[in-house]
Amino acid sequence: MNLSLKTLLKTTQVITVSAAVTLTGTLDALASNDKYKFNLALESGDRDSAQGKSMQQWANLIKEKSDGRMKVNIFYQGELGGQQEMFDQLVKGNIQMMVTWPQTSYDERLAVNYIPYLTLGWDDALKAYGENGWLKNILGPVYADIGLKYFGPYPEGFGGIATKGKYATSYENAQGMKVRSAPVFPLPQTVQAMGFQAVPIDWAEVYTSIQTGVVDGDSSNVIYWDYEYFRDQLNYYVHSRHNFSSYALLMNNDTWNELDAEDQKIIADAAQVVINQQFKDARAEDEKWIKAAQKAGMEYVEPSTAEMQAWVKRVRNDVWPLVEEKLGAELMARIRANASVPK
Known part of the structure; x- marks a missing residue:
């Protein structure tokens, strides 16, 4: 059954079903019972691509670590539109999560991600784009300014x-x-x-x-x-x-801010697992x-x-x-x- 983009997005909006707070004597424990359903879109790559498999890993980890409270629907290349259209929907919050080459139409500073001959080898690239890399520290605040939570890069290799x-x-x-x-x-x-x-x-x-x-x-x-x-x-x-071909793992910031600290940690930790694994796999994958x-x-x-x-x-x-x-x-x-x- 074919659904329109508008209908598809509407029926899979983030929904909060219930909330319960468990308090301890010191109020230092906060347990979430909220239930969510997120849309995760890929601008390129089908379900059998390395990127498709990585996004399935992200979705599975989120579901597992939340005991099934948070579920992620994945939409592969072309299913929700073109690159710019999907990025627009991510900024608006109709798509909650995305792996994409950032669109500089919202902030030209995102061109940092595409500066040619910025890094000239794998070692330099990993230092720049890694978890504590100097380039990641530049990109994070730029994404925040356009309403997006930046988890980190999804590196592929040199183009x-x-x-x-x-x-x-x-x-x-x-x-x-x-x-x-x-x-x-x-x-x-x-x-x-x-x-x-x-x-x-x-x-x-x-x-x-x-x-x-x-x-x-x-x-x-x-x-x-x-x-x-x-x-x-x-x-x-x-x-x-x-x-250096590097996608970005992103989430709509309004959606991110609606989550409590526990659920934010689940999603962010799961993203970091995927990112770390991709840094290990990217060079070997490219050579393959x-x-x-x-x-x-x-x-x-x-x-x-x-x-x-x-x-x-x-x-x-x-x-x-x-x-x-x-x-x-x-x-x-x-x-x-x-x-x-x-x-």
């Missing part, structure tokens, strides 16, 4: 450029090649600085755009997405590593899909050290000043102080 028919590992060779970019600042600007023609396209339209020749390929994703969803269309994957893509016939290309250095220099020179205009000099100074140093 690349996947193309059809030909590939490029330099600014000069990329001229005339059109690649899809997520419509989020500064990803299109990054791809443009690398020499490609950036075409901002929503995820749901990428396959058709490649198939019909609107674009020659996809950009900024780890190889999993290009192999799993477009391998019959794409021949090459250049591991340019220009961005690189091998799978190669076995299936996709050519995996690593730019030379000189080619990488040229891209890093050009992109930082062209794009970082644009980012500074959005973030301000003070915040950008913190970022420059912590960014990876090219070798």
Whole structure:
């Protein structure tokens, strides 16, 4: 049975059924009996993807630790709309939880998550995005300002450029090649600085755009997405590593604030379990899909050290000043102080 988005969201709104407070002699114990049902949406990834399985783990942990009082309905890619539409619904509270690439339409400071060539290797990325990482400490307050609770990142790895028919590992060779970019600042600007023609396209339209020749390929994703969803269309994957692909685990802040401390802890602790596990799994997962893509016939290309250095220099020179205009000099100074140093 097909339900409209409005009806679906309405019927699964957070509902409080009952509340009971157990008091001790010192009033230091607060036990919740409230019952909740939450919507958790994925902008990309089906139930069998690594991301889909991680979100099921989050939902299962919440249900288990709350003795079934809190249940989470998961909606996979495309079931509740496109990226921007779902993010809008998250901010409004119609969707209570989401794993997503943040939309900078609400606050341009979220562009911090997409600064190109910010980290240049796994060790640096983990230090930046980890539980106590310097980048997480920057992102949390920004999310709070737009009404969202930020639990942390869902890292996937370093993105690349996947193309059809030909590939490029330099600014000069990329001229005339059109690649899809997520419509989020500064990803299109990054791809443009690398020499490609950036075409901002929503995820749901990428396959058709490649198939019909609107674009020659996809950009900024780890190889999993290009192999799993477009391998019959794409021949090459250049591991340019220009961005660290990291989603965000989020919750509507009004919904979060309605919960008592016990239930907040259950949800936050469950999120941290998922995040910690993904940090352990992400690198191995990425390497697994690189091998799978190669076995299936996709050519995996690593730019030379000189080619990488040229891209890093050009992109930082062209794009970082644009980012500074959005973030301000003070915040950008913190970022420059912590960014990876090219070798």
